[in-house]
Amino acid sequence: xxxxxxxxxxxxxxxxxxxxxxxxxxxxxxxxxxxxxxxxxxxxxxxxxxxxxxxxxxxxxxxxxxxxxxxxxxxxxxxxxxxxxxxxxxxxxxxxxxxxxxxxxxxxxxxxxxxxxxxxxxxxxxxxxxxxxxxxxxxxxxxxxxxxxxxxxxxxxxxxxxxxxxxxxxxxxxxxxxxxxxxxxxxxxxxxxxxxxxxxxxxxxxxxxxxxxxxxxxxxxxxxxxxxxxxxxxxxxxxxxxxxxxxxxxxxxxxxxxxxxxxxxxxxxxxxxxxxxxxxxxxxxxxxxxxxxxxxxxxx
Amino acid sequence: xxxxxxxxxxxxxxxxxxxxxxxxxxxxxxxxxxxxxxxxxxxxxxxxxxxxxxxxxxxxxxxxxxxxxxxxxxxxxxxxxxxxxxxxxxxxxxxxxxxxxxxxxxxxxxxxxxxxxxxxxxxxxxxxxxxxxxxxxxxxxxxxxxxxxxxxxxxxxxxxxxxxxxxxxxxxxxxxxxxxxxxxxxxxxxxxxxxxxxxxxxxxxxxxxxxxxxxxxxxxxxxxxxxxxxxxxxxxxxxxxxxxxxxxxxxx
Numbered sequence: 001x002x003x004x005x006x007x008x009x010x011x012x013x014x015x016x017x018x019x020x021x022x023x024x025x026x027x028x029x030x031x032x033x034x035x036x037x038x039x040x041x042x043x044x045x046x047x048x049x050x051x052x053x054x055x056x057x058x059x060x061x062x063x064x065x066x067x068x069x070x071x072x073x074x075x076x077x078x079x080x081x082x083x084x085x086x087x088x089x090x091x092x093x094x095x096x097x098x099x100x101x102x103x104x105x106x107x108x109x110x111x112x113x114x115x116x117x118x119x120x121x122x123x124x125x126x127x128x129x130x131x132x133x134x135x136x137x138x139x140x141x142x143x144x145x146x147x148x149x150x151x152x153x154x155x156x157x158x159x160x161x162x163x164x165x166x167x168x169x170x171x172x173x174x175x176x177x178x179x180x181x182x183x184x185x186x187x188x189x190x191x192x193x194x195x196x197x198x199x200x201x202x203x204x205x206x207x208x209x210x211x212x213x214x215x216x217x218x219x220x221x222x223x224x225x226x227x228x229x230x231x232x233x234x235x236x237x238x239x240x241x242x243x244x245x246x247x248x249x250x251x252x253x254x255x256x257x258x259x260x261x262x263x264x265x266x267x268x269x270x271x272x273x274x275x276x277x278x279x280x281x282x283x284x285x286x287x288x289x290x291x292x293x294x295x296x297x298x299x300x
Numbered sequence: 301x302x303x304x305x306x307x308x309x310x311x312x313x314x315x316x317x318x319x320x321x322x323x324x325x326x327x328x329x330x331x332x333x334x335x336x337x338x339x340x341x342x343x344x345x346x347x348x349x350x351x352x353x354x355x356x357x358x359x360x361x362x363x364x365x366x367x368x369x370x371x372x373x374x375x376x377x378x379x380x381x382x383x384x385x386x387x388x389x390x391x392x393x394x395x396x397x398x399x400x401x402x403x404x405x406x407x408x409x410x411x412x413x414x415x416x417x418x419x420x421x422x423x424x425x426x427x428x429x430x431x432x433x434x435x436x437x438x439x440x441x442x443x444x445x446x447x448x449x450x451x452x453x454x455x456x457x458x459x460x461x462x463x464x465x466x467x468x469x470x471x472x473x474x475x476x477x478x479x480x481x482x483x484x485x486x487x488x489x490x491x492x493x494x495x496x497x498x499x500x501x502x503x504x505x506x507x508x509x510x511x512x513x514x515x516x517x518x519x520x521x522x523x524x525x526x527x528x529x530x531x532x533x534x535x536x537x538x539x540x541x542x543x544x545x546x547x548x549x550x551x552x
Contacts, residue, residue: 053373060400061366068363187359201305220358223327223336226320248316252323254336257359261335264362264397272333275326279319286315290308297304 008102019111066131074188082195083208139172180262186280187256193287200295219253365394381413402447410440458482473503
């Protein structure tokens with residue numbers, strides 16, 4: 001009998017996938033998906049209340065509230081779920097079991113990040129499905145109501161009714177909402193990667209959460225800091241230095257707040273969408289890389 | 301570990317330096333496409349609560365705007381016109397790209413609030429009631445003018461502006477120009493050139509221009525052979541002394 005055994009590969013997608021699925025299962029067991037129920041209640045409740053408004057107002061409110069709530073929920077989920085991942089694994093000592101096997105630390109982090117991204121992806125899809133279903137249902141209801149009231153006695157569809165239906169359809173769903181939803185996911189993915197990076201040097205889950213939430217707020221002001229730094233605004237040298245540091249270190253989260261303007265009717269050109277998505281992917285990659293650098297040297 | 305921290309800081313700064321031009325470029329692309337144009341400053345802070353301001357800063361502008369719009373709707377049900385005006389101002393600051401908010405805010409002020417001011421039984425002085433009514437007209441007009449500054453190619457806002465000038469200010473010359481402007485924009489409604497002609501016909505000194513416009517519409521499309529247009533054309537023919545051979549043949 002030969003005692004010779006093959007060395008495990010230095011990199012394995014299979015191992016990352018196993019870790020990702022395991023992370024997703026762990027998070028699902030924490031009943032994290034219950035927040036989707038709150039989202040559904042919020043959207044449905046909101047649409048019922050809005051039924052007293054004009055249909056244009058109703059659809060605008062529905063889109064504003066739904067996309068806003070999606071952004072809040074996914075951002076919170078990304079920060080909170082990621083921040084507690086590493087400390088929990090250390091506390092439960094599962095990290096030692098995993099790393100004692102031939103699993104490189106970068107694979108461990110990749111698996112964790114992928115698990116969180118899967119969670120965010122599923123959540124975003126479910127929330128988008130709820131949102132679009134409610135929007136479609138309200139659109140159908142408004143059109144049916146109009147048909148009941150405006151259709152002629154002979155069953156003829158008047159020109160007025162056709163124009164009204166076209167107006168209702170234009171106010172309800174439009175294809176630009178889809179890139180809006182994708183950008184909400186990208187922002188959450190960026191926050192997850194950022195929080196993973198923070199949690200590699202954080203001393204506790206709370207610390208990682210607080211730092212990530214602080215970065216979240218600063219990130220929304222990064223564009224203003226960058227403007228002050230680069231556009232020759234007359235400010236003191238130390239202020240300029242401070243805004244330069246903010247611009248260089250923090251991510252520009254306003255770049256991922258496109259949903260606000262999409263709801264207002266702005267179209268999203270493909271080039272703009274791809275550039276924004278590319279920036280998001282770049283951030284995720286760099287924060288993952290930084291997390292790997294720190295985590296590979298961390299004493300456990 | 302210190303070495304690794306130094307590496308991380310170096311990567312962060314290098315990445316920052318590399319991405320700043322990229323972010324500047326994306327920022328410019330966004331602004332060109334009409335994104336990221338809302339003004340979030342101290343003026344807005346003075347209008348909304350601290351929490352609302354923080355939410356607006358955190359990328360939830362549209363969400364905050366929706367909540368404030370609902371508040372304005374409740375204020376409408378209670379006929380709190382002044383509060384409504386303040387809330388509309390904030391909502392339109394938060395969501396300047398939404399034509400609906402400008403349109404509805406203007407309508408509430410110029411039609412509903414102005415009428416309520418005129419009918420206000422708690423104010424016995426008719427002069428003061430009329431002055432209040434006029435102020436609400438002006439407020440409604442201002443909402444549309446600000447909306448048009450933010451979205452100058454929106455035919456709906458131009459149309460609403462024209463209707464406001466016509467019905468509340470009786471400024472037919474300005475209304476004609478606004479209808480004309482609206483009619484020239486993409487997705488404009490087909491009746492807008494007719495409306496422009498009707499208003500122009502009432503604008504002293506522009507009767508010839510109105511006649512030419514309405515005649516062109518009449519000759520160009522049988523769908524424009526509507527009673528309103530025919531009546532006005534005939535009035536203008538009489539007023540301008542158009543020769544019988546050039547007059548339209550339709551029955552009045």
